[in-house]
Amino acid sequence: MSLADLKLRLAQSQGLIIAVVVFVLMFTLYIANHPAGLTVPVVTTAANKAVLLALVSMAQTLPVLTGGLDLSVGMVFVMTNCLASTLVSGSPLEVALGIVVVLLAGAAAGFVNGAIVVYGRLQPIITTLATGAVYYGIALLLRPVPGGEVQEDLADFMTWTVFDTVPTSLLLLLAVVLLVWLPFRNSVVGRGCYAVGSAEGAAYMSGLPVGRSRLAAFTLSGLLAGIAGLMLTFVTFSGEASAPIGGTYTLNSIAAVVIGGTSLYGGAGGAIGSIFGAFILRTIDDLLFVFDLPPLWQPLFQGVVLLGAVSLGAARVFRIRNRLELFN
Amino acid sequence: MAALVKHIDRPVAIAFGFIVLLLLAGSLYSSSFLSANYLLQQLQVAAFLGLIASGVMLVILLGHIDLSIPWLVTVGGMMSTAAAGWWGPEWAIPFGVFCGLVFGIVNGLGVAILRVPSMIFTLGINAVAQGIMVLHTGGFAPQDHATDLMHWLAVERVILGIPNAVFIWAALGIAIVVMLKRTPLGRYIYAIGNQEGATCLSGVNTKLVIISCFAISGMCSALAGVLLAGYSSKGYQAMGDPYLLPAIAAVVLGGTHILGGRGSYLGTIAGVILISLLASILSVMQMPEAGRQIIYGCVIIGMLLVYGRGQKVLG
Numbered sequence: 001m002s003l004a005d006l007k008l009r010l011a012q013s014q015g016l017i018i019a020v021v022v023f024v025l026m027f028t029l030y031i032a033n034h035p036a037g038l039t040v041p042v043v044t045t046a047a048n049k050a051v052l053l054a055l056v057s058m059a060q061t062l063p064v065l066t067g068g069l070d071l072s073v074g075m076v077f078v079m080t081n082c083l084a085s086t087l088v089s090g091s092p093l094e095v096a097l098g099i100v101v102v103l104l105a106g107a108a109a110g111f112v113n114g115a116i117v118v119y120g121r122l123q124p125i126i127t128t129l130a131t132g133a134v135y136y137g138i139a140l141l142l143r144p145v146p147g148g149e150v151q152e153d154l155a156d157f158m159t160w161t162v163f164d165t166v167p168t169s170l171l172l173l174l175a176v177v178l179l180v181w182l183p184f185r186n187s188v189v190g191r192g193c194y195a196v197g198s199a200e201g202a203a204y205m206s207g208l209p210v211g212r213s214r215l216a217a218f219t220l221s222g223l224l225a226g227i228a229g230l231m232l233t234f235v236t237f238s239g240e241a242s243a244p245i246g247g248t249y250t251l252n253s254i255a256a257v258v259i260g261g262t263s264l265y266g267g268a269g270g271a272i273g274s275i276f277g278a279f280i281l282r283t284i285d286d287l288l289f290v291f292d293l294p295p296l297w298q299p300l301f302q303g304v305v306l307l308g309a310v311s312l313g314a315a316r317v318f319r320i321r322n323r324l325e326l327f328n
Numbered sequence: 329m330a331a332l333v334k335h336i337d338r339p340v341a342i343a344f345g346f347i348v349l350l351l352l353a354g355s356l357y358s359s360s361f362l363s364a365n366y367l368l369q370q371l372q373v374a375a376f377l378g379l380i381a382s383g384v385m386l387v388i389l390l391g392h393i394d395l396s397i398p399w400l401v402t403v404g405g406m407m408s409t410a411a412a413g414w415w416g417p418e419w420a421i422p423f424g425v426f427c428g429l430v431f432g433i434v435n436g437l438g439v440a441i442l443r444v445p446s447m448i449f450t451l452g453i454n455a456v457a458q459g460i461m462v463l464h465t466g467g468f469a470p471q472d473h474a475t476d477l478m479h480w481l482a483v484e485r486v487i488l489g490i491p492n493a494v495f496i497w498a499a500l501g502i503a504i505v506v507m508l509k510r511t512p513l514g515r516y517i518y519a520i521g522n523q524e525g526a527t528c529l530s531g532v533n534t535k536l537v538i539i540s541c542f543a544i545s546g547m548c549s550a551l552a553g554v555l556l557a558g559y560s561s562k563g564y565q566a567m568g569d570p571y572l573l574p575a576i577a578a579v580v581l582g583g584t585h586i587l588g589g590r591g592s593y594l595g596t597i598a599g600v601i602l603i604s605l606l607a608s609i610l611s612v613m614q615m616p617e618a619g620r621q622i623i624y625g626c627v628i629i630g631m632l633l634v635y636g637r638g639q640k641v642l643g
Contacts, residue, residue: 069447116629116633120629120632120633120637121637121638122629122632122633122637122638123586123587123638125393125586126576126577126580126586126628126632127629127632129573129576129577129628130577130624130625130626130628130629130632131625131629132625133573133621133622133624133625133628134621134622134625134626136621137617137618137619137620137621137622137623137624137625138618138622139618140616140617140618140621141618141619141622144616144618251395251451254447254448254451255448255451255452258445258448264445264447264448265445296462296463296466296467297459297463298459299455299458299459299462299463300456300459300460300462300463301459302455302459303452303454303455303456303457303458303459304456304459306451306452306455306456307449307452307453307455307456310444310448310449310451310452311438311442311444311449311452
């Protein structure tokens with residue numbers, strides 16, 4: 001790889017690099033001020049919370065890359081949580097089958113979104129707004145009141161550590177990156193997603209599978225939200241059809257995607273940035289906790305940090321000389 | 329007559345047709361659906377959503393979106409009751425709407441000057457507004473019950489048994505229609521929704537137009553919050569949460585294009601009534617929440633598949 005190539009790569013992943021640096025600084029600050037310091041339980045607790053949002057944010061990244069937005073990821077997350085709380089228990093075979101069904105349900109929800117967007121030619125934001133209501137309704141049907149159960153040994157394993165050192169949830173996240181995200185990004189449909197997001201007309205004229213890329217992005221998004229829903233079941237040992245949980249995760253996932261350096265206009269960024277965006281958002285909450293900020297001030301502080309973080313991109317505006325570039 | 333028909337475009341006609349269909353289907357279930365009292369009650373509830381949707385529509389016409397609705401509604405409701413406690417009841421409504429205006433202007437500044445995508449900037453403002461309201465409630469223990477005037481505006485029916493809230497919605501609606509059809513600002517809004525760059529090159533102060541629309545949207549949400557506080561006789565946290573999605577859905581069902589540049593206020597009225605009526609009929613039928621959500625989502629998708637489809641990509 002030549003020096004020019006390296007420079008280009010660095011410039012392209014500027015958002016990701018900033019997100020990683022900010023996260024490392026914040027997490028160091030958190031650990032330094034935590035009364036217990038860097039111990040396995042502290043890291044595992046932090047990881048379990050962060051991985052949930054990280055998975056949902058990865059799910060959000062794919063539609064955003066194609067230039068859309070998925071307002072139903074939080075509801076797919078809640079729906080698969082409710083489904084897992086009814087299916088993932090009993091004998092090992094039943095558990096395995098339950099997990100497969102939960103993941104398929106997530107993927108199916110994403111596929112429906114994609115099919116309506118591609119074949120129905122509706123805007124993603126309004127499509128997922130409506131399907132989100134449907135998925136929430138299904139979640140309520142599955143679990144009218146919070147409850148349910150999940151195979152306890154598996155849940156304990158997934159929310160604890162491997163060899164008492166590495167949190168299992170982080171390994172799950174790594175596996176998802178290595179087995180799902182990276183192969184997808186390097187495939188034809190994966191590259192098609194980037195192309196569709198940056199210039200749909202040009203992608204079509206170049207013979208790229210425009211429709212198939214979009215459909216794949218939404219389906220994979222549903223699958224990732226399904227993995228997150230399964231993980232939530234392991235963390236809480238139950239299912240709950242909660243509209244606030246779904247709404248909060250959807251909104252935080254958009255913020256995480258932006259903080260992770262993915263453009264909301266599509267075509268640039270990636271799921272790894274979103275993971276660090278999610279980690280940053282979660283660490284902010286943890287920092288508020290260790291610094292003993294009065295609880296009344298916490299929501300305002302979180303809001304201001306969120307607003308500040310998303311406004312950072314505005315630096316671009318003041319560097320632009322030709323004002324017409326603003327409208328691109 | 330022919331001229332009138334020409335002015336009503338397809339989405340609006342279908343939306344109104346669906347409203348009639350809903351009423352007929354409802355009347356098969358119970359004849360009270362066609363009674364004047366029931367219909368007026370629906371209009372009263374729809375008026376709150378209508379106020380919010382009016383502001384949201386302007387922002388959507390620009391090609392932007394306002395996700396700060398939930399907490400700006402709450403700001404309107406809570407700050408108006410608090411102002412009544414601090415300085416006397418006559419300050420309640422002006423101060424509530426003023427707070428919405430301030431947040432709306434900040435939204436506009438972020439979108440127009442900083443050029444942060446509206447989706448994410450208004451989301452941030454929503455979080456900040458929530459933070460301020462939490463601090464405000466916990467730190468100052470403000471008055472939370474509505475003034476007599478707020479209650480009167482939201483609940484009473486003075487003229488011909490028509491709720492006062494409907495008159496407020498009508499007044500705001502007429503003002504917005506006149507603004508959209510008869511003033512330069514209205515034409516600039518459509519122009520920006522179609523081609524912002526071209527509009528700016530034509531010498532229009534696009535930044536000012538964008539800031540104005542977000543400011544109006546903030547005021548509309550806060551005004552709805554003031555009336556909602558009057559309706560339930562107090563302002564409380566998260567009172568605006570159920571209004572974001574219905575407001576956007578109402579605007580889009582009324583034929584306004586979600587990417588901006590196209591849409592009419594008549595459509596928004598149809599969308600608001602449609603959404604309110606659907607919710608009401610399902611709740612009268614004692615449909616459980618789960619079924620209500622599923623039907624709600626399917627109706628939106630179904631109606632948009634009939635008339636809201638985009639162009640095929642052809643290079």
